Amino acid sequence: MLECRDIVKKYGSKTAVDSISLKIESGRIYALLGPNGSGKTTLMKMAIGLVKPSQGNFYYNDSPIGPDSRREIAYMSTEPYFYPWMNVKDVGDYYADFFEDFSMKKFEKLLERMHLEKSLKTKSLSSGMMAKLKIAVTMARKAKVYLLDEPLNGIDLLARDEIMTSIIEAADPDTAIVLSSHLVDELEKIIDTAYFIKDGLLVKTSQVEELRITEGKSIVDEYREIYGQGGNM
């Protein structure tokens, strides 16, 4: 449903994404793996149209991505993007204005699970609470594709469980989920396919359960082999 063909992004002389082609199909959960700075975020931003490719393009249901596709693709960026004066409830209202597929009921359910009070000011949130709020407001959309950039970054174990549960609940046969992370072991159990990105290149694609069945290997093993001990685990 979402794919890119030979996509390239150059910043001056530096190539951030180097001729990557990949496919995202519905009913599956994907990971974009690689150390910080390998090109994962740039790739995601091109998928949602926030960064313009130097060459190639992303296609959603065979059409180049544009405003229409953005209605069906939910994106969560790493940087916080709420106004500091907003409280948790305002963030929900703001999303409800922007996205037709936003469900206030689902948002409230997610807030409850994540123990987030609606009256909390966003500027007073800890990094873990901010991570949970970003997930809640993104997963409250009924999108066809969810692109989550580093959803597990900088949060404690219990918050991770809550976030993982919200991700698994959003998975269904019509939906595709893409997670980027440099925390590989956390994703081991929940992804179907891993795309390994290194220096802007797609260096390997692994079907993770197949890998365990046929080679007795985890994606952490794969990660070590690809990035070596110097890899940013």
Added chain:
Amino acid sequence: MEFKTELPIYLQVMASIKRDIVTGKLSPGEKLPSVRELAVNYTINPNTASRVYKELENEDACFTRRGMGTFVTDSIERIRTMKEEMAEELIGQFLEGMAQLGFAFEETIRLMGSHKKGEQQHAGM
């Protein structure tokens, strides 16, 4: 549940459910969670969860009623043979481990005998 990341997740979840069946934590004929609930309960991929039920069905450990869900087998006989199969597997693993340490079968049996006696002595103290 803690998973071994180098072993297929679906096999580990299957083993966990089968343990619950043979120990009676799950009753014969009891309704199992939906695929999505199973995925959430074990924090695993939903396609993996779906495979768990498919494989358990292949082993006659459970069955699916269209539109109603998946249930534990209601055959007491099948649950008994499942328990025996699981015991066989454990014994096989144990004997293999002992053989790797260099213990012959008879010696292993002798060690198990004295281990049991030791346990009884501790219990009596």
